[in-house]
Amino acid sequence: MPRATNAPASRARRKRVLKKAKGYRGRRSKLFRYAKDATMKGQYWAYRDRKTRKRTFRYLWIQRLNAAARANGMTYSRFAEGLKAAGIGLDRKILSDLAVTDEAAFKSIVDQAKSALADKSNQKKAA
């Protein structure tokens, strides 16, 4: 069998992987065999989780909104319905931020959602 004479390239390749694995725990940052797996999985999950991040943040905002809406005497579900009826197009990121940083503004939005909801149910009764 011929002798493999590609050592510089192989070494460079392994060094590249080990450089990416800096700061990993234990042998995952020191040994190529384990670093290779760790970096590959890291990149793979990073790619996937950039997408799931959008979902998990939405879950978080909705939980915050539910808590804030309930503090104002409304459930999240009814609040969302009222927002739609009132034509308020603010997204959940902004609303949950308002609930935390500007309570007065959030309360006035909740009040408008409430009144829009009341109008909606009155119309339904009339029809």
Added chain:
Amino acid sequence: MVYAIIKTGGRQYRVAEGETIDVDLLEVDAGRTATFSHVLMYADGNKLTHGDPLISGAKVTAEVVEQRKDKKVIAFKFKRRKGYHRTVGHRRKLTRVKIKSISIGAKKSATAKKAAD
């Protein structure tokens, strides 16, 4: 605390005058003025105005500071047992803007609606 909520590039941002934010790429040269006419809400501390969903006539003007690129993200696609993997680098194009002014326009309907509540 005066601020407005604007929508650009599919995202909503809460902006106040003097703030600098990064938004999705706008086709405006650096140093020129960008106008955001999609204003969803305006609050000046004690009064809140919202649109249906947009406040008509309201606009936020901003100075384009620079066109820049976000940090590089690596998209690593991998299918196990299929010998498939791809590495693609990507840098999102952003426009850094400094908010100059927030104007609500002359329309008062949304405010009136609030007063009636």
